[in-house]
Amino acid sequence: MDVYRRYSAYNRLLARGTSLAARHTDRGLEVSPTAEPRAHLRRLTYPRIAVYAGTGTSHSWLWFVELCERMGFYDLCFPDEREVAGGTLRSVDVLLVSGGDTFAVAEALGPRGAQGLEQFIRRGGLYIGSCAGAYLPLRSSKTPLHHFNYVGARITNLTDSLPQPRRMSRKFSTAYGCRFVFHPVREEVRIRTAATAPLRAGRSITAPLYGGPGLTIGDDAEPLAFYEGFTPRTLFLVDEAIARDTLIDRVAALRARLGQGCLVLMGPHLEHPSFPEANGLVADLLFWACSRVEPLQNARESRDAPCLRAGAHTGLLRDLRRELSNSRIVAAGLETIPLHWVIGAKVYEPEKFRVFLDAMWKRVRHLERMGFTAADTGEAEEMIRIGPQVTRLLRRIKTSADCGEDTSAPARDVLTRLHVWSTRFLNTYFRTLSLARGHTRVAFKAQDTGAPGRALETRESLNVRSVV
Amino acid sequence: MEYLSSDKILIVDLTASRTSEDEVNGDLVAERIGGAGLAKSLYEKYESDDPIVLSTGQLTGTLYPASSLGIISARSPRTGKLCHTPFTLTAGIELKYAGFDYVVIKGTSSNPVYLWIHDGVADIADASELWGRDVWNTTDFWRKNLGDDLIQTLVIGPAGETGSDWAQVCLNYWTGGDRFGIGKAFGNKKLKGVALRGMGLLEIADPEGFVDRCLNLLTSLKNGAAAGKQGIGPVCAAMGHPEIQDWLASLVHRHKACYNTPYAANTFVYLDEDPTIRTEPKTDEPGLLITEPYSLIGMHRLGLSAEQACRLLRSCARYGIDPVAVAELSEKAGTKDPKAIEEGFATLSGTPTLPGSGVFSPCTPLQPVFGDFGISGDPSGFHGWWERRQAVAYIFGIDPLFALMSPEITEGNLLELTNVGAELELSQETLDAVIADLME
Numbered sequence: 001m002d003v004y005r006r007y008s009a010y011n012r013l014l015a016r017g018t019s020l021a022a023r024h025t026d027r028g029l030e031v032s033p034t035a036e037p038r039a040h041l042r043r044l045t046y047p048r049i050a051v052y053a054g055t056g057t058s059h060s061w062l063w064f065v066e067l068c069e070r071m072g073f074y075d076l077c078f079p080d081e082r083e084v085a086g087g088t089l090r091s092v093d094v095l096l097v098s099g100g101d102t103f104a105v106a107e108a109l110g111p112r113g114a115q116g117l118e119q120f121i122r123r124g125g126l127y128i129g130s131c132a133g134a135y136l137p138l139r140s141s142k143t144p145l146h147h148f149n150y151v152g153a154r155i156t157n158l159t160d161s162l163p164q165p166r167r168m169s170r171k172f173s174t175a176y177g178c179r180f181v182f183h184p185v186r187e188e189v190r191i192r193t194a195a196t197a198p199l200r201a202g203r204s205i206t207a208p209l210y211g212g213p214g215l216t217i218g219d220d221a222e223p224l225a226f227y228e229g230f231t232p233r234t235l236f237l238v239d240e241a242i243a244r245d246t247l248i249d250r251v252a253a254l255r256a257r258l259g260q261g262c263l264v265l266m267g268p269h270l271e272h273p274s275f276p277e278a279n280g281l282v283a284d285l286l287f288w289a290c291s292r293v294e295p296l297q298n299a300r301e302s303r304d305a306p307c308l309r310a311g312a313h314t315g316l317l318r319d320l321r322r323e324l325s326n327s328r329i330v331a332a333g334l335e336t337i338p339l340h341w342v343i344g345a346k347v348y349e350p351e352k353f354r355v356f357l358d359a360m361w362k363r364v365r366h367l368e369r370m371g372f373t374a375a376d377t378g379e380a381e382e383m384i385r386i387g388p389q390v391t392r393l394l395r396r397i398k399t400s401a402d403c404g405e406d407t408s409a410p411a412r413d414v415l416t417r418l419h420v421w422s423t424r425f426l427n428t429y430f431r432t433l434s435l436a437r438g439h440t441r442v443a444f445k446a447q448d449t450g451a452p453g454r455a456l457e458t459r460e461s462l463n464v465r466s467v468v
Numbered sequence: 469m470e471y472l473s474s475d476k477i478l479i480v481d482l483t484a485s486r487t488s489e490d491e492v493n494g495d496l497v498a499e500r501i502g503g504a505g506l507a508k509s510l511y512e513k514y515e516s517d518d519p520i521v522l523s524t525g526q527l528t529g530t531l532y533p534a535s536s537l538g539i540i541s542a543r544s545p546r547t548g549k550l551c552h553t554p555f556t557l558t559a560g561i562e563l564k565y566a567g568f569d570y571v572v573i574k575g576t577s578s579n580p581v582y583l584w585i586h587d588g589v590a591d592i593a594d595a596s597e598l599w600g601r602d603v604w605n606t607t608d609f610w611r612k613n614l615g616d617d618l619i620q621t622l623v624i625g626p627a628g629e630t631g632s633d634w635a636q637v638c639l640n641y642w643t644g645g646d647r648f649g650i651g652k653a654f655g656n657k658k659l660k661g662v663a664l665r666g667m668g669l670l671e672i673a674d675p676e677g678f679v680d681r682c683l684n685l686l687t688s689l690k691n692g693a694a695a696g697k698q699g700i701g702p703v704c705a706a707m708g709h710p711e712i713q714d715w716l717a718s719l720v721h722r723h724k725a726c727y728n729t730p731y732a733a734n735t736f737v738y739l740d741e742d743p744t745i746r747t748e749p750k751t752d753e754p755g756l757l758i759t760e761p762y763s764l765i766g767m768h769r770l771g772l773s774a775e776q777a778c779r780l781l782r783s784c785a786r787y788g789i790d791p792v793a794v795a796e797l798s799e800k801a802g803t804k805d806p807k808a809i810e811e812g813f814a815t816l817s818g819t820p821t822l823p824g825s826g827v828f829s830p831c832t833p834l835q836p837v838f839g840d841f842g843i844s845g846d847p848s849g850f851h852g853w854w855e856r857r858q859a860v861a862y863i864f865g866i867d868p869l870f871a872l873m874s875p876e877i878t879e880g881n882l883l884e885l886t887n888v889g890a891e892l893e894l895s896q897e898t899l900d901a902v903i904a905d906l907m908e
């Protein structure tokens with residue numbers, strides 16, 4: 001069965017209260033219905049997942065969003081650094097942190113964010129980090145990474161003296177304190193799974209590497225996968241011999257315990273949407289870590305989900321579609337101009353703008369079909385307000401580029417606003433999707449802003465199930 | 469309509485400043501097919517509102533060769549009859565990919581407006597700042613302010629705004645196929661124009677079958693009568709004006725084809741820079757794109773040099789006036805000085821010739837071009853053949869000039885590809901009926 005359909009089916013059952021258990025066999029993770037818990041079985045739970053989208057993240061957190069949607073993980077939120085520091089992680093089971101500028105992420109989270117993160121994991125939470133998200137929790141004395149010293153693995157592509165790049169000199173290395181992280185290859189690599197629950201040992205899987213680490217580990221971590229080799233699609237940024245020495249047989253993914261929770265750190269982007277087998281690994285690890293023999297006492301509050309219908313719903317989507325189209329058109333045109341921007345330690349090209357815009361664009365149609373939007377008027381207004389700002393900034397980039405002027409400032413602004421726009425939109429989208437599919441049980445009130453004075457409707461209010 | 473279609477009709481009410489949408493009715497497609505055939509039906513439905521209908525053919529925007537056509541259908545201010553005029557290059561496909569197969573523009577705006585149609589969204593925007601600007605300035609304004617150089621525009625200039633009977637709806641920067649004064653119809657509605665851009669997708673019912681057949685046809689077309697020729701010069705020669713090619717040669721920079729059309733019928737001439745130098749031009753627009761043959765032939769008949777003629781054609785494009793009418797009326801008035809002709813745009817008078825029945829724009833040669841269609845005799849007797857050939861092009865969305873070059877494009881394979889790609893069951897009888905209805 002298609003990997004996405006399989007996990008989507010599990011999640012559909014879990015979200016509607018069916019009891020499923022997981023066990024690790026030599027074939028990997030096996031899931032089956034269970035009437036009652038048994039000592040050797042772990043009960044699966046339908047997790048609440050936070051996908052980190054704060055300062056310093058690039059666009060790849062949207063790959064985690066895509067993975068979650070394909071696999072039926074709809075109970076999602078998208079906190080930024082303020083929300084992490086403010087305690088959002090208290091009500092989630094999983095935190096996904098993808099690529100970006102590691103130092104910028106650490107700087108933005110700061111000591112309060114680091115504290116919130118550590119408490120979350122120790123309490124039983126699962127942290128999955130890929131690329132920058134994998135570098136973040138590694139033990140380091142470098143400011144501001146020193147706030148996050150959770151895992152003692154060593155980075156194999158960290159050096160005092162950079163090798164000679166063969167290509168892509170802009171993306172070949174990143175400063176890491178007084179040293180450098182260099183990227184031996186980009187694009188597709190081959191990894192081999194380890195005999196670590198819940199994985200099947202010896203599976204060979206491809207996944208893309210865009211700057212993530214090779215690792216060596218000590219006793220405080222267990223390997224999940226090793227770099228096995230390269231493929232015809234691998235792009236060597238250094239001599240192949242150096243690339244082999246740096247990566248092959250090194251750890252590509254690891255798991256480390258911290259309190260009652262754990263961290264899964266992945267060098268390659270196993271969450272990339274073009275690699276379904278790799279996505280399946282992520283789902284296996286997620287399910288396994290969220291399953292328990294003994295449930296954790298982690299109460300969760302019920303949440304209200306206000307709802308727009310009829311004219312308010314149609315109007316919101318029409319306005320969203322308008323500005324998404326306007327922005328997409330300009331963004332597509334920018335891709336024909338040789339532009340790039342260095343923001344923090346990352347290099348961005350215009351193509352990145354469309355990753356955000358397309359992530360929203362393709363989901364607007366789904367919202368139209370669902371017939372209502374789980375958003376209040378404030379959220380709707382914010383989504384409508386940000387759109388024209390993004391369009392104006394993109395047009396300014398185009399005009400400035402045509403005149404040969406610097407476009408760094410508006411580009412930075414666009415990325416910031418795209419983060420905000422997409423997180424607001426996706427919060428609304430997944431809330432709506434959850435309600436429409438009957439997954440998350442929340443109370444909601446229907447609002448029709450086009451007809452003031454109409455009585456509010458309420459549905460039966462149910463508490464969200466406690467996480468076990 | 470699930471395949472080869474955006475399945476949407478946009479209704480624009482300029483009086484109420486409101487837009488709405490309708491679905492493309494499958495029964496209507498089965499009866500009227502598409503393009504001008506279905507546009508006529510929409511025109512008749514909204515006739516009391518004096519509509520202008522933009523349409524695309526069933527095959528517009530697909531891999532069928534020369535599927536570049538968009539159509540404007542409206543009552544011609546010159547003839548008073550319903551007529552159909554083409555827009556090609558990449559504007560025809562842009563309409564379909566912008567999310568609408570058909571656009572009905574009815575009513576009259578109280579203030580100058582333009583339509584911005586993009587990805588299934590239609591905005592009626594204020595054009596007060598643009599009223600009075602020429603075609604080039606307007607297209608530049610839209611592309612700059614909306615943020616994309618690939619935006620396609622149907623736009624009027626001062627000729628349309630001031631109600632000239634020879635006002636054209638121009639295509640981006642260039643005069644085009646409008647011989648019926650539809651530019652005046654736009655101006656009467658205070659409609660400065662339409663900006664189009666879309667990144668939509670078309671579904672094909674049988675993708676492999678459709679693409680294979682299209683590629684086979686393309687192969688035979690590339691080996692056909694037009695092989696080895698390019699530009700507007702050979703077209704003029706086929707019309708009995710071989711002198712045009714040499715006359716124009718020193719200015720020719722390059723040739724350009726409409727979307728997916730295996731003959732580059734549009735010729736770009738340089739006026740302000742050396743056309744032999746193949747580098748980025750120093751000025752934004754150093755020349756002119758010539759998109760049809762009659763304007764060249766007309767200017768040549770005035771005794772102008774190629775450069776004088778092309779500069780005058782460029783002025784026609786900026787002003788948004790039919791250059792064929794300008795040439796013919798100037799010749800009749802005995803005015804041969806380019807400066808005097810240009811200064812007389814606003815006061816041009818007379819009745820230029822409009823060959824054909826007045827249904828399809830006579831912007832294409834009224835005879836076969838290059839290809840052997842198995843007809844013989846005096847070219848002046850080809851009108852019936854020409855009308856049918858144009859009707860077929862306007863129904864299915866095929867470049868109307870290329871339709872005159874390619875006997876390989878047959879009514880049979882147009883029907884077959886439409887049926888394969890759109891999962892329809894159109895018959896020759898249906899096509900005959902639609903053609904007959906168009907010619908009424």
